[in-house]
Amino acid sequence: MGRLTEAAAAGGGASAARSAGPPPAPLSLSSTSPGCAAAMASSEEDGTNGGASEASEEREAVGKRRRLGLLATIWLTFYNIAMTAGWLVLAIAMVRFYMEKGTHKGLYRSIQKTLKFFQTFALLETHLKPVETGIYFMLLTCDFFCLFVCLQIVHCLIGIVPTSVLVAGVQVSSRIFMVWLVTHSIKPIQNEESVVLFLVAWTVTEITRYSFYTFSLLDHLPYFIKWARYNFFIILYPVGVAGELLTIYAALPYVKKTGMFSIRLPNKYNVSFDYYYFLLITMASYIPLFPQLYFHMLRQRRKVLHGEVIVEKDD
Amino acid sequence: VGHLHLSLGTSKLWVPDSIRGPYFLICIVQVEILDAKTREKLCFLDKVEPQATIAEIKNLFTKTHPQWYPARQSLRLDPKGKSLKDEDVLQKLPVGTTATLYFRDLGAQISWVTVFLTEYAGPLFIYLLFYFRVPFIYGRKYDFTSSRHTVVHLACICHSFHYIKRLLETLFVHRFSHGTMPLRNIFKNCTYYWGFAAWMAYYINHPLYTPPTYGAQQVKLALAIFVICQLGNFSIHMALRDLRPAGSKTRKIPYPTRNPFTWLFLLVSCPNYTYEVGSWIGFAIMTQCLPVALFSLVGFTQMTIWAKGKHRSYLKEFRDYPPLRMPIIPFLL
Numbered sequence: 022m023g024r025l026t027e028a029a030a031a032g033g034g035a036s037a038a039r040s041a042g043p044p045p046a047p048l049s050l051s052s053t054s055p056g057c058a059a060a061m062a063s064s065e066e067d068g069t070n071g072g073a074s075e076a077s078e079e080r081e082a083v084g085k086r087r088r089l090g091l092l093a094t095i096w097l098t099f100y101n102i103a104m105t106a107g108w109l110v111l112a113i114a115m116v117r118f119y120m121e122k123g124t125h126k127g128l129y130r131s132i133q134k135t136l137k138f139f140q141t142f143a144l145l146e147t148h149l150k151p152v153e154t155g156i157y158f159m160l161l162t163c164d165f166f167c168l169f170v171c172l173q174i175v176h177c178l179i180g181i182v183p184t185s186v187l188v189a190g191v192q193v194s195s196r197i198f199m200v201w202l203v204t205h206s207i208k209p210i211q212n213e214e215s216v217v218l219f220l221v222a223w224t225v226t227e228i229t230r231y232s233f234y235t236f237s238l239l240d241h242l243p244y245f246i247k248w249a250r251y252n253f254f255i256i257l258y259p260v261g262v263a264g265e266l267l268t269i270y271a272a273l274p275y276v277k278k279t280g281m282f283s284i285r286l287p288n289k290y291n292v293s294f295d296y297y298y299f300l301l302i303t304m305a306s307y308i309p310l311f312p313q314l315y316f317h318m319l320r321q322r323r324k325v326l327h328g329e330v331i332v333e334k335d336d
Numbered sequence: 337v338g339h340l341h342l343s344l345g346t347s348k349l350w351v352p353d354s355i356r357g358p359y360f361l362i363c364i365v366q367v368e369i370l371d372a373k374t375r376e377k378l379c380f381l382d383k384v385e386p387q388a389t390i391a392e393i394k395n396l397f398t399k400t401h402p403q404w405y406p407a408r409q410s411l412r413l414d415p416k417g418k419s420l421k422d423e424d425v426l427q428k429l430p431v432g433t434t435a436t437l438y439f440r441d442l443g444a445q446i447s448w449v450t451v452f453l454t455e456y457a458g459p460l461f462i463y464l465l466f467y468f469r470v471p472f473i474y475g476r477k478y479d480f481t482s483s484r485h486t487v488v489h490l491a492c493i494c495h496s497f498h499y500i501k502r503l504l505e506t507l508f509v510h511r512f513s514h515g516t517m518p519l520r521n522i523f524k525n526c527t528y529y530w531g532f533a534a535w536m537a538y539y540i541n542h543p544l545y546t547p548p549t550y551g552a553q554q555v556k557l558a559l560a561i562f563v564i565c566q567l568g569n570f571s572i573h574m575a576l577r578d579l580r581p582a583g584s585k586t587r588k589i590p591y592p593t594r595n596p597f598t599w600l601f602l603l604v605s606c607p608n609y610t611y612e613v614g615s616w617i618g619f620a621i622m623t624q625c626l627p628v629a630l631f632s633l634v635g636f637t638q639m640t641i642w643a644k645g646k647h648r649s650y651l652k653e654f655r656d657y658p659p660l661r662m663p664i665i666p667f668l669l
Contacts, residue, residue, distance in 0.1 A: 286539075286542060286544040287544035287545070287546050288546065289546055289549065289624070290624065290625065290626040291539040291540065291542070291545055291546055291623070291624060291625040291626065291627075292539060292625065292626035292627055293539070
């Protein structure tokens with residue numbers, strides 16, 4: 022029922038599979054040992070229980086999934102069908118455009134409204150996660166985001182999908198980042214080939230992923246959808262990552278020239294931010310993240326499709 | 337003096353005991369230790385006393401496998417179960433005459449004291465590098481210059497005081513219930529503390545630093561908040577220390593003492609965290625620096641998670657736990 026734990030796409034860009042990653046969580050989330058009287062404000066970790074608590078959280082999440090109410094199931098089904106439809110619309114629009122115009126130039130402009138609508142709609146996913154950690158993901162405002170705020174409140178009450186807020190938040194935010202902060206904001210790069218690259222990767226990925234979820238919810242999963250979900254990513258994931266990286270790389274000169282999204286000193290709040298270096302760091306972060314997520318998806322694939330029992334490495 | 341072997345497999349020795357009487361019955365238990373993942377037999381200990389603690393078993397295990405010192409060992413009755421505590425006595429565990437324990441390697445361990453000292457010494461030193469504007473940070477014409485704003489000097493004093501206090505508390509005040517933590521934690525923690533310290537210090541000590549909007553008033557208020565919270569935090573640490581005698585691991589409900597700063601215990605389970613957040617908020621207001629505010633926010637988030645965990649374990653352990661108390665913020669959180 023609902024999303025599977027890895028909540029990862031079958032392929033597509035880094036952002037798509039990011040949620041599949043083993044959580045290299047920046048914050049240590051293990052609680053202190055009871056009665057550790059002198060535990061100070063630094064990372065207090067009960068090393069022995071770290072693994073056990075994660076394992077039990079997953080077991081609890083599976084239990085939660087089984088207890089999904091009828092209403093939640095209906096809503097999730099609707100949501101997944103809507104997302105599948107949305108990405109299909111996008112795919113069809115892209116194909117039609119290409120057939121009519123024979124070029125990819127101007128493609129982004131024609132599909133961007135739909136893309137933003139459905140990509141931002143995906144923000145809902147963040148709030149389908151259990152909120153034990155209490156970390157809410159505050160995201161950028163955009164024209165269509167207002168529509169979904171009401172829906173997010175509903176989702177917060179439900180909390181039915183097992184993926185952690187942090188992991189899904191990273192995934193959704195990286196998508197939002199690519200769409201809004203890079204492609205939308207930096208107009209000159211919208212006609213780059215790399216944009217088409219990641220758009221195609223995302224589209225195929227999302228259609229497979231959301232139809233996979235839809236059919237899982239309806240307990241009627243055709244094997245080819247499962248096969249597609251766990252095999253397409255092998256090609257699509259690197260393709261999507263390549264598209265994203267090339268797009269960011271193409272955007273760098275414009276960012277440096279215009280100094281956009283940057284704050285300089287002196288200012289009242291004594292802070293500065295350089296978007297150019299931020300983009301460089303983002304690109305560099307793909308290096309550690311991409312292999313982790315890719316191999317995680319490969320392991321999932323072996324487990325699901327070939328029934329292999331994989332002994333997870335100890336933490 | 338004779339020997340008696342029962343067919344149940346327990347070895348029983350009748351041994352004379354001159355203090356308690358002619359004969360004293362001892363049962364001896366055997367312990368086998370298996371790897372939790374591979375079920376491979378790692379060690380077999382015979383002639384173990386039933387009153388032996390897990391700590392003693394760990395020591396015996398280290399003799400045959402010296403690379404796994406006791407702090408690294410996690411022994412459990414079930415491969416997927418919870419780790420047994422060092423104080424647990426073999427006799428009291430649900431084991432037969434041959435106890436089967438499963439071993440899991442916790443990885444390289446490092447002592448808490450070492451981690452704390454390293455992670456606190458870093459910010460102290462790093463901030464001062466920025467304060468004195470050592471070369472290669474701000475640009476040649478600013479090397480070794482001094483800020484003309486009083487608040488910058490005040491901020492340096494506060495920040496340094498805070499970390500010196502933490503170092504001294506680590507050495508003389510805190511009583512840790514765990515001796516060690518996984519080695520990788522030191523890298524994680526130091527990155528966090530040192531990184532944020534450098535980030536904050538860079539802006540506060542920058543030649544283009546802008547002092548607070550409301551001037552001396554704002555600084556004075558913020559300083560008052562900071563000092564009160566530092567005193568409060570220290571009071572709580574002392575109160576928690578007095579709660580637990582040296583070397584013991586007993587757990588008791590903390591209560592307010594005569595010190596007014598400890599009266600926060602009436603409303604909050606972890607007032608040390610409350611005061612800590614308060615200190616950093618004071619520091620943020622004093623310097624009016626966004627990175628400091630972000631650091632406070634991140635710290636607050638983490639401390640809230642810890643406070644909630646501790647609050648939950650207090651509630652689980654003590655039936656008569658005061659109901660008015662919240663984990664970290666009175667009445668709210």
